[in-house]
Amino acid sequence: MEQRIDRIKNQLHSKSYKLTPQREATVRVLLENEEDHLSAEDVYLLVKEKAPEIGLATVYRTLELLNELEIVDKINFGDGVSRYDLRKEGAAHFHHHLVCIECGTVDEIQDDLLGEVEKVVEKDWNFKIKDHRLTFHGVCHRCQNAGEESEAEKKPKKRNQVKVR
Amino acid sequence: MEQRIDRIKNQLHSKSYKLTPQREATVRVLLENEEDHLSAEDVYLLVKEKAPEIGLATVYRTLELLNELEIVDKINFGDGVSRYDLRKEGAAHFHHHLVCIECGTVDEIQDDLLGEVEKVVEKDWNFKIKDHRLTFHGVCHRCQNAGEESEAEKKPKKRNQVKVR
DNA sequence: ATTAATAATGATAATTAATACCACTTTATA
DNA sequence: TATAAAGTGGTATTAATTATCATTATTAAT
Ligand SMILES: [Zn+2]
Ligand SMILES: [Zn+2]
Ligand SMILES: [Zn+2]
Ligand SMILES: [Zn+2]
Numbered sequence: 001m002e003q004r005i006d007r008i009k010n011q012l013h014s015k016s017y018k019l020t021p022q023r024e025a026t027v028r029v030l031l032e033n034e035e036d037h038l039s040a041e042d043v044y045l046l047v048k049e050k051a052p053e054i055g056l057a058t059v060y061r062t063l064e065l066l067n068e069l070e071i072v073d074k075i076n077f078g079d080g081v082s083r084y085d086l087r088k089e090g091a092a093h094f095h096h097h098l099v100c101i102e103c104g105t106v107d108e109i110q111d112d113l114l115g116e117v118e119k120v121v122e123k124d125w126n127f128k129i130k131d132h133r134l135t136f137h138g139v140c141h142r143c144q145n146a147g148e149e150s151e152a153e154k155k156p157k158k159r160n161q162v163k164v165r
Numbered sequence: 166m167e168q169r170i171d172r173i174k175n176q177l178h179s180k181s182y183k184l185t186p187q188r189e190a191t192v193r194v195l196l197e198n199e200e201d202h203l204s205a206e207d208v209y210l211l212v213k214e215k216a217p218e219i220g221l222a223t224v225y226r227t228l229e230l231l232n233e234l235e236i237v238d239k240i241n242f243g244d245g246v247s248r249y250d251l252r253k254e255g256a257a258h259f260h261h262h263l264v265c266i267e268c269g270t271v272d273e274i275q276d277d278l279l280g281e282v283e284k285v286v287e288k289d290w291n292f293k294i295k296d297h298r299l300t301f302h303g304v305c306h307r308c309q310n311a312g313e314e315s316e317a318e319k320k321p322k323k324r325n326q327v328k329v330r
Numbered sequence: 331a332t333t334a335a336t337a338a339t340g341a342t343a344a345t346t347a348a349t350a351c352c353a354c355t356t357t358a359t360a
Numbered sequence: 361t362a363t364a365a366a367g368t369g370g371t372a373t374t375a376a377t378t379a380t381c382a383t384t385a386t387t388a389a390t
Contacts, residue, residue, distance in 0.1 A: 055369035220340035
């Protein structure tokens with residue numbers, strides 16, 4: 001945690017930005033809720049618990065800054081608000097999302113599923129890919145198993161529960 | 166065009182909705198701009214040219230209705246507005262998008278690039294996929310070739326220019 | 331055909347996420 | 361210290377979307 005903050009501080013410094021107390025508090029909230037997909041408002045409320053004097057505008061500015069520095073990714077799941085997702089350190093690509101249309105849960109897929117697809121896009125469309133967004137909407141394993149809790153083989157191989165809102 | 170409208174009319178009727186003049190005018194605008202990615206405001210302005218009495222609320226309601234009936238897909242490219250994309254008739258999946266970070270153009274990929282990926286997601290994550298969104302952000306073929314217009318091999322195999330905004 | 335119930339519309343108010351603005355404070359530089 | 365630059369907080373503003381409501385059009389019943 002502290003090392004992670006130090007590295008983020010260095011990333012800011014390398015671009016001549018400072019890790020002010022407000023920015024550090026915001027980063028800490030993001031780190032402490034790494035599995036979530038928080039809106040700016042969500043972040044604001046959480047940061048206020050520790051740094052009550054912080055302003056909403058500062059939170060927006062900080063999130064925008066972290067996005068520019070590629071420390072967070074901004075993503076929109078179609079519910080009208082932008083959400084901020086800490087980019088995993090060392091991840092070569094932005095992870096993917098599974099949004100459950102029944103319970104609203106968002107699970108993450110860290111695996112690189114798009115390697116082959118990206119080759120095709122770069123070659124056939126002559127498009128130089130810088131980033132991507134891949135989201136599946138459907139029914140999560142929990143909602144499929146509503147009622148029949150047992151059956152071990154229906155459990156997913158990997159999971160990582162996350163809530164939208 | 167007329168046949169397409171008839172089929173949409175039938176889709177509405179099958180769910181007990183009527184194809185009112187306002188709804189028809191809205192659908193016509195979508196059909197006439199099938200390659201574009203119009204916002205509700207964009208649609209409103211275009212519909213007004215033919216049906217000046219239409220209200221913005223009606224356009225929003227119609228787009229929402231068409232979305233429910235899966236005649237249009239709502240998509241957000243991260244610029245703060247929802248855009249409405251006519252679903253291609255007979256298409257098994259929602260098409261994909263290439264958003265150019267230099268010129269803002271949005272190209273479409275109609276090919277099914279996610280067949281294998283979806284198999285993996287359904288199996289390994291036990292997630293029942295109903296829909297997907299795949300968008301690549303990067304530099305389009307036009308912006309890459311800025312200056313060196315010739316070189317035929319740099320042209321993409323398929324293209325389908327579309328403008329955001 | 332007349333009437334009653336229902337559906338749809340248009341104008342506008344309300345909501346809400348995000349940004350703009352500006353006076354004030356903190357930090358860096360000369 | 362003086363001066364400039366960067367950052368902040370409160371609030372006003374913007375802009376997309378939704379809610380409200382009186383009016384109009386359509387359908388069903390009598
Ligand atoms: Zn995520
Ligand atoms: Zn679920
Ligand atoms: Zn499209
Ligand atoms: Zn371009």
